[in-house]
Amino acid sequence: MQLLFWLENSSLGDWIRTSSWAYPWVNAFHSVGMGILVGIVLMIALRILGFGRFPIAPLGKFLLIARFAFGLNLITGFVLFAGDAQHFFTSPTFIVKMVFVVAGGITAIKLTGMAFRGGSGWSGTDEAPQPVRVMAAVSLACWFTAIFAGRMTAYLP
């Protein structure tokens, strides 16, 4: 808790709380990162779930962009957190969001192994086997839940 208090009163915490443009801009970049990250996961998942029947391998290039967007949101998210650290740390809604971000990340990594690194024995050219489909659906559900919970942090304790 002392650490959170320190973070909140650090120059970073002060900046995001008091600057008139810092919060809107950091918030905007957090939304852009969200759109890119989850958007790419969604496009990969749509292919796996059968919307489109093309070889999946070249889509793997976009994982790099997705990782970059995740990094952007880790940074922007931390800055937003710093502005109200003690509140966020104890907010059940925020904790739910964090749990689903972690779950989304883990399932996305598992999905990468299954769909792009041959982990499931799938060639990536025809219909995806059921375990790959399930992993894609679960990962997508985690990310959308994280987004939902994230928005609710503004309204729920």
Place this chain on the structure above:
Amino acid sequence: MLAWIDSSWLAEFMRAYQWAFPISEAIHFVGLVILMGSVVVMDLRLLGFARGLPVRVVHTLLPWAWVGFTINLITGTMFFATLPTFYYPNMSLRIKLVLLLLAGLNALWFQLTVSKDIDNWPDDVDVPGQVKLIAGTSLALWISIICFGRFIMYWPPI
């Protein structure tokens, strides 16, 4: 006009259910993700990223942009109906709407000049400069649209 919107059934619905606004905001984000996913993949491919992905294949994912757009048109209208006197003069919303119009014209330009060629392009095509310009413009516009959407609540900056 604003008074009419303010007294419409939609406005009354939004004000009667206090959770309608936050839930439509979350759905607006889902729409954003669907739209942005297909825009990012399409535009980056046209710009030369992931050349192994045939453009005609990515093109089949583009209808999802319409799904996202429709969701956000509906939820966006719901926001406006809730507080028309706040949204109407809001400069950030006005800029966002102009950018949306430009993104629409840009997409129309693509549709009219390029989309008929897509099926004839080789799989690993490096598209002409004009098409790259359209793709870069599209990406820049959509990112700006997200930003100005987020600025609505902070405009004028406090």
